[in-house]
Amino acid sequence: MKRIPESELILNEDGSIYHLHLLPDQIGDLIFTVGDPDRVSQVSKHFDSIDFQTSKREFVTHTGRIGKRTVSAMSTGMGTDNIEIFMTELDALVNIDLENRVVKENSKKLQIVRLGTSGALHQDIPIRSLLISEKAIGLDTLMNFYPETGADQSLALALRNELGLNFSPYQAEGSLALSAKAGSEFLRGITLTAPGFYSPQGREVRLSSRVKNFLNKIQAFEYGGQRITNLEMETAGYYALGELLGHEVLSVNAILANRANGTFDSNPAETIDRMIVESLSIFV
Numbered sequence: 001m002k003r004i005p006e007s008e009l010i011l012n013e014d015g016s017i018y019h020l021h022l023l024p025d026q027i028g029d030l031i032f033t034v035g036d037p038d039r040v041s042q043v044s045k046h047f048d049s050i051d052f053q054t055s056k057r058e059f060v061t062h063t064g065r066i067g068k069r070t071v072s073a074m075s076t077g078m079g080t081d082n083i084e085i086f087m088t089e090l091d092a093l094v095n096i097d098l099e100n101r102v103v104k105e106n107s108k109k110l111q112i113v114r115l116g117t118s119g120a121l122h123q124d125i126p127i128r129s130l131l132i133s134e135k136a137i138g139l140d141t142l143m144n145f146y147p148e149t150g151a152d153q154s155l156a157l158a159l160r161n162e163l164g165l166n167f168s169p170y171q172a173e174g175s176l177a178l179s180a181k182a183g184s185e186f187l188r189g190i191t192l193t194a195p196g197f198y199s200p201q202g203r204e205v206r207l208s209s210r211v212k213n214f215l216n217k218i219q220a221f222e223y224g225g226q227r228i229t230n231l232e233m234e235t236a237g238y239y240a241l242g243e244l245l246g247h248e249v250l251s252v253n254a255i256l257a258n259r260a261n262g263t264f265d266s267n268p269a270e271t272i273d274r275m276i277v278e279s280l281s282i283f284v
C-alpha cells in the first residue's frame with residue numbers, strides 16, 4: 001500500500017483533516033451541504049439532537065441525529081474550487097486510514113445532498129420553486145486536472161460550440177437513486193455551474209461580457225430536446241468528483257432569481273427553509 005506523504009494529505013496537530021478540521025467519527029454518512037456558513041444552523045435546527053460542532057474558514061459542520069440516523073450539515077463556501085477541497089477531504093475521512101496514511105481496502109459510499117440557491121433562466125421556472133439538477137455542465141476548468149468521468153459529454157460539447165469557448169466545459173450527472181426519492185414538488189433540470197456570479201452568469205454590472213449575448217445564448221441553447229434550466233456555482237464539480245470518488249450526490253436548488261423576467265425572491269429565507277424542510281423529510 002502506498003503511503004501518502006504529510007505534504008499531500010495534511011492533518012492538523014489533533015489528527016483532524018486540514019481544512020474541514022474533522023476526524024472520521026465526526027460526520028454522518030448522509031451529509032447536507034450549503035454554501036453559506038450561516039445556513040448550517042438553519043439545517044441542523046431540524047435535527048433531533050446536535051452532538052458535535054466545529055468550524056474552520058468557511059467549513060462549518062454540525063453533526064447530530066434525526067431518528068436513528070447520524071446526519072451532518074456542512075458549509076462549503078462558494079465555487080467548485082471549494083468543492084474540490086470539500087469532496088477530497090470528506091472522502092479521505094471515510095476512505096483513507098489517516099493513521100497509516102493509506103487508502104482503505106473497502107471504500108465507503110457517502111450520500112451528499114447540496115441545498116443551494118440558484119437563478120432560473122426561463123420564465124416557466126418561477127422564483128421560489130425547488131429544482132433538482134439531473135445533470136450539470138461546469139464552465140470552470142477544475143475537471144481538466146482529474147481523470148475523465150464516464151458521463152456523456154455531448155451536451156457540454158454542443159454548448160462549447162454554441163458559445164465559441166476556447167476551453168472545454170464538462171458534463172456530469174446527479175445520483176439517480178437520490179433523485180428517485182423526490183416527487184413532483186421538485187422541478188428537474190440541467191444546471192450550468194459557473195466560475196463566478198456576475199459575468200460567468202451573464203450579469204453585466206459595470207463590465208460587459210466577453211461572450212457576446214451570453215445570457216441570451218444560454219437561454220436559447222437546446223440540444224437533443226434538452227435546455228439549460230438554471231445557474232449556480234458548485235453542482236458540476238460535486239457531480240464529477242462524486243462519480244470519480246464513488247459517492248452519491250444530488251443538488252437541490254432554491255430558485256431565488258429569474259433571469260428571464262429580472263425578478264429576485266423578496267423572501268429568500270422562507271424559500272430556503274422550505275427547501276431544507278422538504279429535503280430533510282425526503283432524504284433522511
Ligand SMILES: O=P(O)(O)O[C@H]1O[C@H](CO)[C@@H](O)[C@H]1O
Nearest residue numbers: 035036078116117232233234
Ligand atoms: O446559496 P449557495 O449554496 O451558496 O449557492 C449559490 O449561491 C452562491 C452565490 O450567491 C453560490 O455558491 C451559488 O452556487
Ligand SMILES: O=c1cc[nH]c(=O)[nH]1
Nearest residue numbers: 117118119232233257
Ligand atoms: O442567480 C443566482 C442566484 C443564486 N446563486 C447563483 O449562483 N446565481
